[in-house]
Amino acid sequence: MIITVTLNPAIDETVELDHFVEGDTNRVASIRRDIGGKGINVARVLKELGYEPLAMGFAPGDLGRMIEDTLRDENIGVDFTFLDGVTRTNITILDRSKHRHTVLSAAGPYAHPDDIEEMIANIRRRLRPDTWLVLAGSLPPPCTGDVYARLVQEAERAGALTALDADGVVVRQVLEYGARPTVIKVNHHELQRVHGDPTDTEDEVFEAAETIRHLGVAAVVVTRGTLGSVALTPEADYRISAPDVEVISAVGAGDAFLAAMLLGLRRDEGWERALRQGAAASVACCLMPGSAECRVQDVQRLADEVVVKLVARHASVG
Numbered sequence: 276m277i278i279t280v281t282l283n284p285a286i287d288e289t290v291e292l293d294h295f296v297e298g299d300t301n302r303v304a305s306i307r308r309d310i311g312g313k314g315i316n317v318a319r320v321l322k323e324l325g326y327e328p329l330a331m332g333f334a335p336g337d338l339g340r341m342i343e344d345t346l347r348d349e350n351i352g353v354d355f356t357f358l359d360g361v362t363r364t365n366i367t368i369l370d371r372s373k374h375r376h377t378v379l380s381a382a383g384p385y386a387h388p389d390d391i392e393e394m395i396a397n398i399r400r401r402l403r404p405d406t407w408l409v410l411a412g413s414l415p416p417p418c419t420g421d422v423y424a425r426l427v428q429e430a431e432r433a434g435a436l437t438a439l440d441a442d443g444v445v446v447r448q449v450l451e452y453g454a455r456p457t458v459i460k461v462n463h464h465e466l467q468r469v470h471g472d473p474t475d476t477e478d479e480v481f482e483a484a485e486t487i488r489h490l491g492v493a494a495v496v497v498t499r500g501t502l503g504s505v506a507l508t509p510e511a512d513y514r515i516s517a518p519d520v521e522v523i524s525a526v527g528a529g530d531a532f533l534a535a536m537l538l539g540l541r542r543d544e545g546w547e548r549a550l551r552q553g554a555a556a557s558v559a560c561c562l563m564p565g566s567a568e569c570r571v572q573d574v575q576r577l578a579d580e581v582v583v584k585l586v587a588r589h590a591s592v593g
């Protein structure tokens with residue numbers, strides 16, 4: 276089973292206007308409302324690829340129930356922990372005339388210590404030796420990476436595997452706590468924030484990722500937007516291309532990468548094939564307007580175009 280954990284879900288509202296005027300009343304051309312949060316994105320991509328995951332995490336207030344209902348309607352299993360308060364809403368204002376977007380991002384509701392313990396207990400009950408636990412996205416206040424670290428350790432105790440996709444500061448907190456996720460997936464900006472290492476060139480990315488792997492993380496996957504991605508895995512180190520496509524929206528491309536890659540690993544397809552599928556899903560996601568939306572036909576077609584190369588390196592961390 277693949278369990279996705281979303282501790283800070285959101286409602287993503289995209290408001291489109293012909294021409295946005297600050298300080299005036301604006302006529303809205305269209306509104307699109309979607310449920311969001313990185314774990315939820317991963318769950319939806321898994322479903323599109325033919326796998327039925329279990330979505331867990333926090334569901335705050337009435338909108339939290341709406342999120343659960345939406346996922347259930349999509350035939351995704353749900354077992355969220357209820358939280359008082361209101362699910363945060365992220366508003367994107369799209370100005371058609373200037374091709375510009377403005378994002379208003381709200382913080383999530385407060386998770387009290389009792390809520391955190393309840394959520395961890397709920398997840399603990401679901402862990403089995405073959406579970407992949409996916410910890411993705413931001414945390415509600417006042418949580419730090421320690422909450423993810425505890426979940427990683429719970430999973431480890433159950434013999435389960437974990438994947439962490441979070442900002443560099445959170446990744447550092449998880450590592451400092453002493454937890455060791457099986458896989459860490461970050462983009463190169465997030466990687467830079469883990470230990471403050473430079474991550475502009477491919478060599479620098481490999482070196483910064485190697486520092487993390489050296490701590491005892493089995494695999495570190497770093498996505499680099501248009502530049503593709505690199506991966507340090509127990510099998511080998513890889514460079515993965517991103518086929519050139521006309522991008523509609525790259526938001527959530529990293530989540531699509533993580534979902535398809537984990538599905539490959541879950542099916543014991545080996546790292547090379549898992550990374551190919553991950554990259555194909557991420558590029559397929561760029562062809563669609565929403566966040567982390569992709570079509571399985573695009574993923575299958577693009578998988579043949581992705582180039583996965585072995586990288587021979589001399590590890591500089593001793």
Ligand SMILES: Nc1ncnc2c1ncn2[C@@H]1O[C@H](COP(=O)(O)OP(=O)(O)OP(=O)(O)O)[C@@H](O)[C@H]1O
Pocket residue numbers: 461462463497498499500501502503504516517518519520522525526527528529530531532554557558561
């Ligand atoms: N402009 C692009 N053209 C082609 N492929 C892209 C483009 N942007 C992203 N990708 C693909 O998506 C992958 C993930 O992108 P990126 O590094 O931006 O992830 P991310 O920052 O984690 O995204 P998010 O957190 O929004 O899901 C890349 O490795 C690449 O395969």
Ligand SMILES: [Mg+2]
Pocket residue numbers: 440461462529530
């Ligand atoms: Mg990401």
